[in-house]
Amino acid sequence: GEKVEQHESTLSVREGDSAVINCTYTDTASSYFPWYKQEAGKSLHFVIDIRSNVDRKQSQRLIVLLDKKAKRFSLHITATQPEDSAIYFCAASVGDNSKLIWGLGTSLVVNP
Amino acid sequence: DMKVTQMPRYLIKRMGENVLLECGQDMSHETMYWYRQDPGLGLQLIYISYDVDSNSEGDIPKGYRVSRKKREHFSLILDSAKTNQTSVYFCASSLTGPQAPLFGEGTRLSVL
Numbered sequence: 001g002e003k004v005e006q007h008e009s010t011l012s013v014r015e016g017d018s019a020v021i022n023c024t025y026t027d028t029a030s031s032y033f034p035w036y037k038q039e040a041g042k043s044l045h046f047v048i049d050i051r052s053n054v055d056r057k058q059s060q061r062l063i064v065l066l067d068k069k070a071k072r073f074s075l076h077i078t079a080t081q082p083e084d085s086a087i088y089f090c091a092a093s094v095g096d097n098s099k100l101i102w103g104l105g106t107s108l109v110v111n112p
Numbered sequence: 113d114m115k116v117t118q119m120p121r122y123l124i125k126r127m128g129e130n131v132l133l134e135c136g137q138d139m140s141h142e143t144m145y146w147y148r149q150d151p152g153l154g155l156q157l158i159y160i161s162y163d164v165d166s167n168s169e170g171d172i173p174k175g176y177r178v179s180r181k182k183r184e185h186f187s188l189i190l191d192s193a194k195t196n197q198t199s200v201y202f203c204a205s206s207l208t209g210p211q212a213p214l215f216g217e218g219t220r221l222s223v224l
Contacts, residue, residue, distance in 0.1 A: 001171075031210055032210030032211075034212040036212075036215075042217075043202065043215045043216065043217045043218050044155075044202070044215045045215070046212040046213075046214070049212050051210070089154070089155070093210040097209055097210040098143050098160060098162065098206070098208065098209065098210070098211075099157065099160060099170075100157075100213070102154050102155040103154065104152070104153070104154040105154060
C-alpha cells in the first residue's frame with residue numbers, strides 16, 4: 001500500500017536554531033500535504049499545509065517545501081522556541097483525496 | 113466556535129463489554145474520521161464517513177463498526193471489546209476533498 005515515511009524519529013535543536021523534518025511519500029497522485037503538532041497527552045493540531053500546485057509555503061516561522069519529482073516534502077521551523085517542542089506528523093492525501101496517509105511522527109526537543 | 117467534541121474522554125471497560133464512542137462537530141463538515149493512535153504505530157484510520165449513511169472502511173476496520181445518522185454526529189462501536197483495542201481514539205472532521213481534518217481531544221480507552 002501507499003506509505004509516508006518520516007525520516008527523523010527524534011530531533012534535538014538549540015533554541016533559536018532551525019529544525020527540519022523530512023517526509024517522503026509513494027503515491028504519485030498525492031496532492032495535499034498537511035503537518036500537525038501534538039504536545040504530550042494532547043490532540044493533533046494543524047500547523048501548515050501545502051498543495052501540489054506550489055513548491056513552497058510560509059506561515060510565520062514555518063516553511064514547507066515540496067519536491068514532487070523526489071516525492072519529498074519538508075517542514076522547516078525557524079528561530080525555534082521551547083514551546084515548539086512536540087511531536088510533528090506529516091501526511092499525504094491518497095485515493096479519493098479525503099484519506100490521508102500519516103508518517104509516524106518526529107519528536108522535536110528545543111533546548112533552552 | 114469550530115470544534116470536534118468526543119465523549120467520553122476516558123473509559124475503562126472489561127473484555128467482552130460493548131463500547132460506544134461518540135463524536136460531534138458543529139461545522140457541518142461532510143467528512144468524518146475515526147483513528148486510533150498507538151505508540152510506534154502512528155495514526156491508523158479505522159473508518160471514514162463521507163456523509164450520512166455513507167461510510168467506508170479504513171485500514172483497520174476489524175472489530176469496529178460505525179454509525180452516522182446525522183451529519184454532525186459519528187459514532188464508533190466496539191462489539192465485545194478486546195484487550196488489544198486499548199488505545200487512544202481520535203475523531204476528526206473536514207470538508208470534502210483534500211482538507212486538513214480538525215481533531216477532537218481524543219478518548220483514552222482501556223480494555224481490561
